[in-house]
Every structure is written in C-alpha cells, then in structure tokens.
Amino acid sequence: MKKKFKAFVTYQNQNGDFENKISQKSISDLPEGDLLIKVEYSSLNYKDALSSSGAKGVTKFYPHTPGIDAAGIIIKSSNNHFNTNDRVIVTGFDLGMNTSGGFAEYIQVPSSWAVKCPDSLSTKDSMMLGTAGLTAGLCIEEIESHIAINNFRAVVSGSTGGVGSIAVKLLSLIGAKVTAITGKKNSDQYLYDLGSSEIIQREEFLDSTRLPLSKGVYNAAVDAVGGNILSSILANMQYNGIITACGNVAGANFSTTVFPFILRKNHLIGIDSATCPIPIREKIWNKFSTSWKLKNLDHICKVIDLSCLDKEIKKILDGEQVGRIIVRL
Numbered sequence: 001m002k003k004k005f006k007a008f009v010t011y012q013n014q015n016g017d018f019e020n021k022i023s024q025k026s027i028s029d030l031p032e033g034d035l036l037i038k039v040e041y042s043s044l045n046y047k048d049a050l051s052s053s054g055a056k057g058v059t060k061f062y063p064h065t066p067g068i069d070a071a072g073i074i075i076k077s078s079n080n081h082f083n084t085n086d087r088v089i090v091t092g093f094d095l096g097m098n099t100s101g102g103f104a105e106y107i108q109v110p111s112s113w114a115v116k117c118p119d120s121l122s123t124k125d126s127m128m129l130g131t132a133g134l135t136a137g138l139c140i141e142e143i144e145s146h147i148a149i150n151n152f153r154a155v156v157s158g159s160t161g162g163v164g165s166i167a168v169k170l171l172s173l174i175g176a177k178v179t180a181i182t183g184k185k186n187s188d189q190y191l192y193d194l195g196s197s198e199i200i201q202r203e204e205f206l207d208s209t210r211l212p213l214s215k216g217v218y219n220a221a222v223d224a225v226g227g228n229i230l231s232s233i234l235a236n237m238q239y240n241g242i243i244t245a246c247g248n249v250a251g252a253n254f255s256t257t258v259f260p261f262i263l264r265k266n267h268l269i270g271i272d273s274a275t276c277p278i279p280i281r282e283k284i285w286n287k288f289s290t291s292w293k294l295k296n297l298d299h300i301c302k303v304i305d306l307s308c309l310d311k312e313i314k315k316i317l318d319g320e321q322v323g324r325i326i327v328r329l
C-alpha cells in the first residue's frame, strides 16, 4: 500500500471561492471505517459537481474530496462479510458528501455502505452505471412492477444526461417505446442509438402541453429534471400512468393539480438512491449483471483521470454533459 496517494480536493480560499486541486493524502487522513478500499474507478454525477463547487446544502466542511461513487478492491477489512481482495461497489450514503469520496485512490468506509460487485461486472462496468445507473434502475424497477402491458410508452427527461441516458437504454431493453426529452439540438443520433423512438426538444414539449391536463400519451416516465418539465410530464400521462421523479436540475418546485391523480389515477413515485437499503441495491446490481445487462455502455462513457475532472464538472453544471464520465484511479 502506498504511504501517500492522489486525491482530487476541493478547497475554499480566503475570498470564499472554491477551487479544485490534485493533492497528496495519507491513509491516516481518511475517516474511520471497517473497509479500506483501493479505488479502481469512480464516476461523475451531478451531486459531485455541486460538492466540488461549494453548492449550499451539499458538503459542509472543506477541504473535501468529492466522489459519491467508487468501485475497487478491499485492502483491509474488519468485517466478517467482506474479505481482502473482494471487489466492491460503494455509492451514495455519505460518500463524497461529508465523507472523503471516490475521487481518490483510497476510501475508508463503513461496510454497511458496500455491495459486492457481481461476478459478471468489472469494477469499470459498475462505474459506467454508477449512481446514475442505480437511480435509473430504481426508476425502472418501480415501472416494471406497476406496468401490466407489453408495448408501453415511456418518456424520459434530461435524456442525454447520466440518469437519462441509462433510463432510455434500459426502458428500450425492456420493450418500451421511448420518447426522449432533451434541451440539446444536436443529440438526435446519440438518443436514437440509445434506443429512443422519438425525440422532443424541451421547449417544444413545454409549449405543446396544456396544463394541468393535456392529451394522455405516456404510460411511464423517468423525470431527472423536475421543475416545469415535471409539471408537463404529469399532464401528458395516460390513465394509470407511473411517473418516477428523481432529479431537480430544472428546479425543485413544480406545479400541478389533483386532476392527473383523481381523473387519471396517475402515480407519482419518488426515487432515492443515496440511502436506498442494501438488499434493494443488491437486487438492482444483480439485474444489471443479468436480465438488464446493457450492451455498448462504453459508447456513452468517456474515461478520464483526475486531472480532467474540473473541465467535466463545469460541463455538468452548465447542463452540457452527455452520457457518463468515468474516472480511472
């Protein structure tokens, strides 16, 4: 084990501004935890961009190493369920929030946060999915348990982003006809390659929706965006539709009435991947390694090292990120 290791660290300077640097850290700098893990891959999620730019309500204390995702090999374990050399996935809980995160060569965490990496997934595969994949998987798990028809219509917002891209791929794998909502003008080919059947520009979707009830079109929705897009999705659902709400890049508030619920029996389901219980995570990761195994995931992923993270963080904050950014440690 190295005495010193590389970590991406966010510092707050004397003017109160936040800046990121690659620094040297020691194992003794890490918080307590019964698993010491050599991180092989991490991935970039929206929350990391918030943490590394000092957004309010995310990370309280700086200097801090973000990274809500990590997959790697156990170097030291004092828990009977995990052994040295086991391959594990750690996502969410407090990792990368106020606990030193996955943008570093080592993490030390409680074993209650770890899931064994399924045999047929590499640690890289697991981070191509990461929190974005787990979240999309939790949405589709809810949809699958609700939908009783085969050829259903689904709509995905923020469709070129991390959660959105994997949601489109997974919905198309399970046989849905997927409409992708996007704010990007030049991403049609990308979205068709993921499995979308139809693409709607964000503004067109908003303009063509009559609130609070429009024509009922979709049976299922994955909303990674919130705000006025969620209001419009709710208006466009068919009778007995299911809407899984997981994001808020367009805003935390949305407006609706009781009508989508009392006239169309719609179901609005909240999704949380960060504190989701371990048995549910294990179920989702196992599905990703079997019936939900996604082909060509690498086509939507860019692999970078710590030195390129700053540039990708800016893109995600500007709403310009496409697909997934994987960090190789």
Ligand SMILES: NC(=O)c1ccc[n+]([C@@H]2O[C@H](COP(=O)([O-])OP(=O)(O)OC[C@H]3O[C@@H](n4cnc5c(N)ncnc54)[C@H](OP(=O)(O)O)[C@@H]3O)[C@@H](O)[C@H]2O)c1
Binding pocket: 044, 045, 046, 047, 131, 132, 135, 157, 158, 159, 160, 161, 162, 163, 164, 181, 182, 183, 184, 202, 224, 225, 229, 245, 246, 247, 248, 249, 250, 271, 272, 273, 274, 316, 318, 319, 320, 321, 322, 323
């Ligand atoms: N609930 C959970 O457990 C959970 C887990 C993971 C993520 N999330 C949340 O899900 C959201 C997406 O996360 P992510 O990691 O997928 O982020 P991401 O990769 O940055 O994707 C977000 C996408 O949303 C669209 N978008 C960006 N700004 C927008 C705006 N102002 N209005 C409407 N659409 C906008 C863009 O796609 P288009 O250009 O294609 O529209 C963008 O690529 C975030 O709010 C994140 O916090 C929640």
